[in-house]
Amino acid sequence: MAGPGGHQMMGPDSRSMDFKGSGKRLLAQFRPERATMYGMLAAGVLSVALTVLGPKILGKATDLLFAGIVGRDMPEGVTKDQAIEGLRDKGDGGMADMLSGVDFTPGEGIDFGAVGEVLLLALGAFLIAGLLMAVATRLSNRAINKTVFKMRGDVQEKLSRLPLSYFDKRQRGEVLSRATNDLDNIGQTLQQTMGQLVNSLLTIVGVLVMMFYVSPLLALVALVTVPLSFFVATKVGKRSQPQFVQQWKSTGKLNAHIEEMYTGHNLVKVFGRQEESAKAFAEQNDALYEAGFKAQFNSGAMQPLMFFMSNLNYVLVAVVGGLRVASGALSIGDVQAFIQYSRQFSMPLTQVASMANLVQSGVASAERVFELLDAEEQEADPAHGTRPDQLRGQVEMDKVSFRYEKDKPLIEDLSLKVDPGHTVAIVGPTGAGKTTLVNLLMRFYEVTGGRITLDGVDISKMSRDELRSGIGMVLQDTWLFGGTIAENIAYGAAKDVTREEIEEAARAAHADRFCRTLPDGYDTVIDDEGTGVSAGEKQLITIARAFLSDPVILVLDEATSSVDTRTEVLIQKAMARLAHGRTSFVIAHRLSTIRDADTILVMEDGSIVEQGTHDALLAAEGAYARLYAAQFAQAVAEVD
Template sequence: MSGHQAAAQPAPAPRSGPMGRGPAGGGAPTAKALNFFPSAKRLLGTLRQDMSRIVWVIILGVISVGLTVIGPKLLGEGTNVVFAGFISLRFPAGTSKADVVNQLVANGQTTQADMLRSMDFVPGAGIDFTQLGMILAVVLAVYLFGSAFRLVQARILNVVVQRVAHRLRVQVEDKLHRLPLRYFDRVQRGELLSRVTNDVDNIGQSLQQTLSQVITSLLTVIGVLLMMFLISPTLAFIALVTIPLTILITVLVARRSQRMFAEQWKQTGILNARVEETYSGHAIVKVFGHQQEVEQAFREENAKVYRASFGAQFVSGIIMPSMTFIGNLVYVAIAVVGGLRVASGQLSIGDVQAFTQYARQFTQPLSQLGSMANLLQSGVASAERVFELLDEEEQSPEADPADTVPERASHLEFTDVSFRYDADTPLIDGLNLTASPGSTVAIVGPTGAGKTTLVNLIMRFYDIDSGSISLGCAEDGSDAVETRSMTRHDLRARTGMVLQDTWLFAGTIRENIMYGRPDASEEDMVQAASAAYVDRFVHALPDGYETVLDDEATNLSVGERQLVTIARAFLADPRLLILDEATSSVDTRTELLIQRAMLKLREDRTAFVIAHRLSTIRDADLILVMKDGAIVEQGNHHELLAARGAYWRLTNAEVDAPMDDETLEDPADAATTPGGPE
């Protein structure tokens, strides 16, 4: 076993949650200003796989809008029939239209004569109800078929949107598995959950509400504009005044609201992180009496969400009233000019009525497009947050072709290994270590010494900066290969982990034991459970191994949960083990069972044990004493006691006292204090 002479390096500053305690998570990432057009273009690019459906959506939209646009013109013709019928009753039957017009001209009523000259009526005939009924029947059919086509369009569009949201969720899920552990150290869990759930859901809702409306509104504007020009180019140009005003207002509001929506979703993610952390540690909060501080912190974050949301909605809400005001001005202009043209005989009253409806249909889509801007801004802001996650740097690629080692490989060797979490803070520097097959390596040291980092490097949760970690079968390491040249899956399949923070999944106890080896037989599962003493408590449960674990497996004690994880490791039967022996949260009897189970688990396996109680690792083949990422001592229990160094001082410290830097200091280097070690 080679020694280690690397100089001790300062450990990185401890990370904490946003409340200064709880799991490390770091703050929410700083959201950059929303880059609308690239993000919107990329979001639309997600629709490419459904282009055939989009084409059908457009075709059905054209048919639906076309039928809807015909309606006002037909109703205008019906109005002309009714108006002509009323006018005809004012003149005696038997006279002709020409006689009536000539009589009005002779009487000097030229305006009325011009209006009647353009009308189609028979004096004294009254309303033609047959013609009116036919027109109304056609209108009913037009609107009925238009609604049917729109319903089919909405159905297809819903499929498109749900497929897009589903693909985004799959991409995000796949991305999470490819992200390095550094990312999860940096980003709070609540912030990450907000992107995975809230933002993806918001994208789906925004697309659902905006895509259909945008397509329908654009087609409606085109169809209505065509009909308005057919009726009266003059009135059509008056209606067109709304377009530049609408664009101007929308652009001005969008520039302001896009930043506010980005801030809104950022603050929502931070609030989610706050709630998640508080809920996870609610018992600790109550024990230490920090309810008021937690409530105050929540109120502050909630107030930030309120201000960001209120500002975004208030600014985006300016669009609709502005569009309504512009539309009302247009109606006034159309009524005045249209009335003059009816009086001069240039338009029929039915045409003016139809044009008024078209003007409303024309301004309404423009108003809706304006109001859609805030939804679109919100959706694109969420899309950008999701794309930021998808664009995060992934863990280093697997070796191609990858090396393999036999499943029994358990000889592990560190050679000049260096690692740092960030460029300015070295943690492990020049580490050399050899673990022979079947040996037990115990790692002791204070918090921040690098114990957990060491095992994370073995598992390739992090990749080392320099040096090598090799795995093989031979005692001399002659057949060893670098773990970086293996696939992560191949490496981890040969490694088992039993940590202090046990993690059990939703499901039965049986499913959790078989998690690492789903194809195991019932006999193998029962043997693993028996070896880990799970059978001692599982038979007392009403459903035995079929007991369904509730949220966070709270229907099992802490010790029982750890025994289940040990059984899981037994069943997987790895040659390389990583064990965390902390058992401070369990009763004495269960602690003894856990220690016995771990001792049996270590038999004939190479085990790395993160030790918190020295009494549990006295039989270890090699004990590493770590401080600031460096191995300050190594050897077996008797060798280290004889050296009367850091390990000796630990064993002479108070029983079960926490390991700290002062315990490891040489008395000759520390100030002399009463009661200190002699």
């Protein structure tokens, strides 16, 4: 797909999902929150311990009630053993076997005092367990929020360290999707699953311990379905994970398309491309629907399958437990407790399985974020960068070579020297390397051969911030942010500036007049699209911003292409005054922009084929003269 600028865009990486590796790396993000996580685990362990003791305590209350009912119907004055022998003598051996496991006293009814104490103990255990779980949840949320906060910061810092080539090869919407949607999904996934997963795993361990304590035989019966459950979960997970990866890739593509069509909606309408845009949206929306449906359908099958396993486990425990009670090997309270434990054991397994879709979705997003964080960065600044003793603006290019792709040279063996305060105009056909030359000067790209010096210092030995702090730049594509016009102009200043300085810069750029005609003058609020001001007025604002930065070097890349001829002439007069003492690089096609330049460079295929003044180059009747005849004759007529 080609973006609005005509560059071929690159879709999301198509690597297969490394669930295990990405999951481990996501968990590793919690290292700075170790203390909080340990506190959460401690609270969780104590909460689960008290929770799993609850059924055993309630089983004791059931035994007390049953013992009271049995003892009430037995003859008073005999022992338990005598009462059981009496049942055997009557031929009721089955009942005798069952009651042999009951701790009753013949002739005594239900001890409600003892039952009340046991129930109060159970209530206290559950209450404290609930409070501890609330503490664990709060600590978990704190750790998650701080971790996602840190990841957002890492992504922001990474974006600032990525080379311009990274963004040139990708759709902006796709990159934004990773920095917003995927990070949001990670946060939501962790919030919904982490605390519950930890609680479920601790519950499984705690319940297993209690199950073996109550009855090893029943514990083994309950574990029969575990391998089958694990097999089902693994199979379903492997089928659904690729679909979650595709779901988030499709989300990124759809966001990129929407972002492109929204920012360029005027052009879409002008060229009658609404139907094509809607068709492309429908195709990508369908792809997202298909991936999302398959992912949710496959992972959604997990929960009903796990419920089936849970019910199968329940039946097995009930049957074997009933037989053990009938034989007197277990009390009714123990079986009741064990049935609760089997439910407690199955429930977290089901919860873990039901959260599989969330976990897989979150890890898929995490991998996309990690791909961004692992992207190759621009070359690091030198540890101790050097800088010129005094910035004067002398620029020298010594046998500079550059290529975007290794096998396709763009600029070869280019040499140029620009004295301080001189204006250099760069002209040439599209693709000649004009903007690339400026990008190399700004270190948006690094040279592949030769070197560029600023006042005798190799710019590769300077930090980028130090280098760019002395350069003001105005591009053909204006960039404004949501705020007042005064704030947009002041954005170019390295320090706080007064309103007088802002207005002075606006007057120098001939923006003062139209600013004062707006409803709130310089305090008029505009959005990032510059709604309410024309394209030319937006350009004037960005030029005023560059003037306010008071740069040593001024770069204008087609900076006046959006203004009318009369305004352009006024800007040139202002620039002639403001460019005094500054080195200026001007990339333009209009003659009015370049004919007063000290030096005009004519570039073709990455090389300087001619250089000199306007009159000298016209007299030479070479490449510049041909360019002049083809492109500038009409501009001269308009200006003159």
